[in-house]
Amino acid sequence: MCLHPEEIPPIPDETVRVAKAAFPKGNLYMRLRDELGVFYQDEDFASLYPQRGQPAQAPWRLAMILVMQYLENLSDRQAASSVQGRIDWKYALSLELTDPGFDFTVLSEFRDRLITGGVERQILDLMLSKFQELKLLSARGKQRTDSTHILAVVRELSRLEHLGETLRYALNAVAEVAPIWLKSLAPAEWYDRYSKRLEDSRLPKTPADREALAEIIGADGFHLLDNIYSQTSPIELRQLPAVEVLRQVWLQQYYAPTDKIQLRSDKDGPPSAVRIRSAYDLEARNSTKRTTNWTGYKVHLTESCDEDSPHIITHVETTVATTQDQTVVPSIHQSLAQKNLLPQQHLVDQGYTSSQLLSSSERDYDIDLFGPVAVNGAWQAKAGLGFDVSHFRVNWKRKVVYCPQGKRSSRWKHTQDAYGHPVIHVNFRTKDCKNCAVRSQCTRAANDPRALTIQAQPDYEALQKGRERQKTEEFQKQYALRSGIEGTISQGIRAFELRDCRYIGLAKTHLQHILTAAAINLSRVFAWLEEIPRAKTRCSHFAKLADATVC
Template sequence: MIVGFAGWKGFRVSLEAWDDRGVPELTARVVRASFPKGTLAVRIRDALGPVFGDSAFALAFPAVGRPAASPGVLALVSVLQYAEGLSDRQAADQVRARMDWKYLLGLELDDPGFDYTILGDFRARLIKHGLEEKVLEVILDHCSRLGLLRAGGRQRTDSTHVLAAVRTLNRMEFVGETLRAALEVLAKTAPQWLAPRIDADWAGRYGARIDSYRFPKGDDVRMRWAEQVGRDGYLILDAVAAPGAPAWLREIPAVQVLGQVWEQQYQRAGEEVHWREGKDLPPSRNRLASPYDIDARYGLKRGLGWSGYKVHFSETCEADLPRIITGVLTTDATVTDTETTGTIHQNMACRQRVPGEHVVDAGYVTAAHIVTARDEHGIDLLGPVGLDTHQGERFPQSAFRIDWQSKAVTCPQGKTSISWSAQRKSSGTELARVHFAAGDCTGCPVRAECTTASVNSKWGRSLTLLPAAQQEVLEARRGEQVTEAWQQRYHIRAGVEATISQVVRHTGIRSTRYTGADKTHLGHLLAATAANIVRIDAWLTGTPLGRTRTSHLTQLDLDLAG
C-alpha cells in the first residue's frame, strides 16, 4: 500500500516500510483476464519480481519522520514514465488508473496511489545522497542473474547531443535575460531596497522576457543597447556589494549568476562599459549559456551548435544476448568524445563491468587511450586512429626505423637523424621531435617523395613521435585498420547508433526535462533503465530486432548493384 499526500514538502520524511508479498490475488486475476497475452508491465513483473527493493534507496530517507511512499515503487514508476514518455502528473495518474501498472507494483486495485510531487522529491533525494546510479545498477544485477550479462565480452559506446531545457539565446538576449532574471527575484524579495535604484525606463527594458523584445536595427544602436544593459547590471552589482546592503542579497543565486555573467561578457574602465570580444572572452567551456541552467554550455560539432549537454551510452553487443545499456555518462556540450574515454573506462572498472573489447568510433581513440585501456584495465579498445599525415606524397612514418634506446631514427635511404628533442604539447602529451640533416636530404634521390622542407632550411625531413608504447601501437593500428579482417571485426560498432535512436525516440532524451547537470544525468540513467526493461521484455518474448530502414531508391540501387 502506498500512502500519498499533497503539500508534504518541508516535512522530515521517513522510509515507509513496504513488504512486497507478491501481486494481490484480485489484481492478478483481473489483469490476467483483461490481458491474456500480457503487457510489458505484466511480463517484467513475472520475470523480475518487484524489480526495485526499498533497501537500495534507504540512505536517502531518515529512520524517523512522516512516512513517504515506498522508494522502490517510486524508482519503478520513474523508469516507467520514461518508458512511456509521461510527465510526473501523468505517471502518478497511471499508478491509480492502470491495472497492469498495479500488477507490476504489487498493489491492490483500489490503491489510491500518491501525489505526483513525490516523484520530484524522490529524484532530489537520489541526487543529494549520490544514489542516482542505483537505478541502473539494480536492473543490471537482475540481468546478471538472468544470464543476460556476462563478464568480459564486448561493449560499444557512442554519444549524442542533448538540448538544455532553456532557450538558446544570442549574446544580447543572454545578458538582457540574465539581468531581467535577477531583477525579478529582487523585485519579489527586496522591493523596498530595489525601488529607489531603478526608474520607469527599467520596466520598459526588462519588464518582459528579452526574447520577446524587438531589438533596434543597426549595429551601433544595438551596441549602445548592450552597453546600457551592462551599465544597469553594474549598478545593481555595485549596490548589492555596498557595505550597507543586506548581506543576504549577495547569496541570491540569480544575483550570483549576474555577477558571473557580467565578468565574462563585459569589461569596465571607470564609467565606460564595453563588450568583451574575441580572445578577451573566456572559452566556451567556462562561459555560461543561460541564466536558468548554469551547467549548460554551448557546443559545436560537425557544424551543429546547441546549448546543453552530451550523453554517452555504453552497451553490450554479444550476438547471442540482448543489447543491455551498462553505462551512462553526461557531460556539458563542450566536452569532446576523446576526453571521456578514460572516464568511461574508469567507471566500467569501478562497477566491475569491464569488457574484454570496447568498440568506439574515431572520436574516442588515441594511441594513449589504446595503451592505457590495455595496461590499466585489460581492455582492447577497438576503433580507428588518425591516418599518417605524411601518407601518400611522402614516405610515411612507418617507413622509418626507430631505435628508442639510442634515440635515433634511420630513414628508408639509410641516413640517421641528427637531432632528438623531448617536448610536450599544451595538453600535456609527451612527444619527441626528430630532425635529419639538411645535407643528407638535399641530394637524396627520393627527396621529393619524402619532404617539402626548403633547400635553405636548417633541417631536412622532420618527424614527430609519441612515446615508444604509443607510437608502436599507433603504427600497428594504422596497419590493421585497412585490412578486411579488421573492418569486419569493427563493423559491429554501427549498432550503437540504433540504441541511441531507440532511446531518443522512446524517452525523448534529445531535450532534457530538467535544469542542471545532476538532474539531467539522472534523467539519462532513468531513460537507459527504461530502454533496458523494454529490451529485456523483447528478449524474453522472442521479439526480433527491427530491421534498418532503407529507402525505396536505395533499395533499388542495391538491387541493381547485385
C-alpha cells in the first residue's frame, strides 16, 4: 500500500449534525476533537509507506484509532467495529456517517509498520507537542518516575516443562518444513512424549524421576540437533528460529553432551539477564523484586506533577525484567531533552539514584534528581559512634584527606571500581594510626592503617549532599509528591490493563505501553477540561476511625 498525504479533512456536516443531536452535551471524543484538534498528520508516517501501490488507509486516522482503542480496552475487531458504527468515533476521525470502515487486520499491519519503521514513539511525542502548544504541558517543572512489572503473555513453566516445550516447539517447526525427513528420524516414543503440551500435573513427582526425564529430553534434543546440523539434512532446517532457540536453551540448560546427558547446576547456569524462559517469547526474563517474582518485562513511567496543569505522562521506557532502575535514568533525561520537556526537579525512589546519576543529571541537564540515596553501609556509620567517610575532610586541590584527629593521608591513587566508575584510594600512615587514641572507632584492622575509597569529586560531593538533605523535614515534605506516580501505575493497571502484555516481544510490548500512556493522557486532559478534580487516595471506613483528618 502507498501513501498520498492529504490535509486532515474537516468533520462532515452531516456527521456534526447527527453527533450534536445524539450527544447534546458532547462526549469525550467530541470534546477532545473540538478543543485539541488532531495530533497527527499523514506526513508524520510517510516513511512507513512506499511511493507506489494500492492507496492506504490514512495513517493519521489509524494512529488516533489505536489510542482510542486503548482508551476503551478494545480488541482490533471491536475497534474496527466502533469506527464503522459509532457516531462519536466518526466525529473524532472526520468520517462520513456512511463510511464502511475497514478490516480489523489493518490495525495489526499498522502497528507492525510503526515498529519496523522505528517511529512508535511518535504516537506519544506528537501528542505531547500538541499539549505544549496548547500550554497544557511545559518544561522545567516537576516530574516523577516509577516502574512496575509486566507479565509476558506466556505460561509460567517449571524447568522440566520449559525443556519439553522448547523441544516440542522445535519439532513442530521442523515437521512443517520437512515432514518426511523428521518422520524418518523420530522414534515412536517421541510422539507419545511431545505430541501434546507438557504440563507439570502429568510429569513425574519425585526429584529423581524428574531428573531422569530431563536427561531423556536432553538426549532427544541433542539427537535432533546433531541430525539437523549434519551434512545430509535440509539446509533450511538450520535457519528455523525454533531450531536456534532449541540450540540456545540446550546450551543454557545442559553440559556439553557426553556419554551421560547432565543438567547444569544453578551456579553453572547463565544469569537471569540472558536466560531464556520461554521458547515463545525470547525476550521475556524472570526477575524477583522483594516478594514479587514474575516473567516478562518492566515499564518505567514518567509524568509531570505540577499542581497548575494536568498530570501528563511524558516518557515511557520498557525494559526486560532484570534491568536495574538506575540504568534508565540517562535515557529518560536524553529523551525528555529531545522533546524539550526536561524538568527542573525529577522525583524518584532510591532505585533510580546513585552518586553518579545525581552529579551527571545536574551537570548534563541541570536537573535536581530528587530522591533518597543509599546510606553508608560501613560498620562505622551503622554503629553511630565510629568515623565513617563523612568524618574525613577532603582537600581536592591538594589531593589529601584529613582524618578526624587531623592526620594527613600519605597516598592518593586514581583508579576504577568494579563498574568502571572513577574512584580514589586513600591511605594513612601506619605510625599515625597505630597509636591513635580512637583507633577502635576508626578501623578494625589489626595492624594496617586506615584506608578509604572515595568517589570522584562531583560524585562524592553529590552523594554527601544527598545524604544530608534526606535527613531534613523539608526533604520529606517535598518527596511526598513522588507517591503520586503510584496512583498513575495503579490507574494503568486497573483501568488500562497495563500489567498484562497483549503481544509477544519487547518491541510490541513497548508499543503497547506507549499507546496506554497516550490513552491515559487523553483521559486526564478530558478530566482537566471538564474540571473534574483529581481523585484522592482512598481511605477505608475502619482507617477513618483512627484519625479522620488523615483521610
